[in-house]
Amino acid sequence: MELLQVKLSEIDLSSRTFVFSFPPRGDLLRESLRRVGLIEPPVITEHEGRFLPVAGEGRLLALRDLGAERAPVLLARGLSPLKAQEQALESNLFRDLNPVEKAEALARFSRYLSPEEAASKVLPRLGFSAEARWYFLLLRLSEAPRELKEAVAQRGLPLKVAERLLRFPPEALVRTLGLLERLRFTVSEAREVTEGLLDLSRKEDRPLTELLEEFEAFSSRDAFLKAFRGRLRPHLFRREEETRRLREALLSQGARLESPPAFERDEHHLIIPFKDRSELSRRLRRLADFLEKESRAAGDRG
Template identity: 30%
Template sequence: MARKALGKGIGALIPDAEIIENVKLIELEKIKRNPYQPRGDVEKELEPLVESIKKQGVLEPILVRKEEDGYLLIAGERRLLAAKKAGLKKIPSMILNVSDNTVAEITLVENLLREDLNPIEEATGFALLIEKFGYTHEKIGELVGLDRATVSNKLRLLRLDEEVKDLLRESKIQEGHAKLLITLSPEDQKKVASIIVKKQLSVRETENVIKRLKQMGQKSKVTPLKVKSEYLQQPVYIKVGKRGGGQVVIKFKNKTELKEISERLGLTMEEF
């Protein structure tokens, strides 16, 4: 994602810190892992970085803080782990004199600059910067290379139902889908998300489904037949009897279609 390079990044935080030494080779065994690291998958797909370090060495120094019994890692955990796997004994490091609060802040910003964050991780990181360090949407945007409106829109993803968040984390739905789902109630979010996954709907198709759903909500209980038929994605017929009564018939071909219809109507199979 090219936009990552547009932000100020960690460098914007370092001028506030006291730099003790610009670059020093420090023994790997003396560096402690960062307790503020919020991610548990830092060892994921390290091999390309390991091979790069074997060929070129560590091109960018890690950030550390001097401790009584060694050094505390501030930023650069993947480089540290890859250097160990590559067989290095020492790693170039920049030594900073910073508080625990600043260590946590730099660590969080570093994670936000990674390329492999899913939208929920990204939004959660933004929210933590606001909650713990008083960041504004504008300041976050400056750090990661986004405008204020985009940061605000990403934060809105945290209003999604938890089940829908999981679908977004797992890339079963995309961020464009999720932005549309935010406008719905939690129950409708889940219903429409289920349709997106099963039907592999595009963002435009999802927009049309949500538009029809909202139209249905604005109508009386006697919903226009065309709207009902399009929403259910199955033929719907009305049969009128001689005395004025009648039936509304929804046709389906098999149990799978019946199950999909019931989910769209918010019913269970037992209710049929």
């Protein structure tokens, strides 16, 4: 490589042919350059008659923002696009790449490699197993709306949630993402909501955007989940409500009801603390009387 002084105006800093930082790192490096200056020259190459950044894009952007007209660079002549991409990746592996940057890197390699080659040669270097699932998920993420990329890269949205959101049409994706972030769902709840919206859209044969108009009115996470679960699984929701009322009633009599998660089994357990046989007998009689009164009251209400 050749060390040169190059006018920044001669480098196409709008091109992201090889670089893949997300978000671009110019803002992060500006203060460092102001304090200590440029320590390591960026790497550029000549591609289709233009100088393009290969490594150190953030430093070049920061220098331009600081008003510099020229910069020392290392010019890598005669690099093939694949070799330039290899160098771009290697220059970034010293830091923890976020999932969007990994997706962007894979997408760039996929211009020059077959899917099988990209999966086997690139995915392990990005921390993924060489499986088709990861290959196609990352490619979809590289093409996602900017709002989703920012949520993953900057706000820690888990890939498992992003994977489900990528099945949404663009407008519904952005609106659902806004709903998830506004109501601050846990990861498991976010997965439940995204899967449930897709199921409800199919079940009711309605567009996701139409469903979202109804659910976006909620300002409480708990109220949303109660209404959403009741709408999605009405029979299960009714059973959960009945069991909740029974549990509260039994607890008032000193007994504890334990139910299987999601009613995956029909068997419930009733726990009644007692000291001896006579106390157990009294508790059972009192509980039977209480349940009989509850049943009569429920019949009267019905």
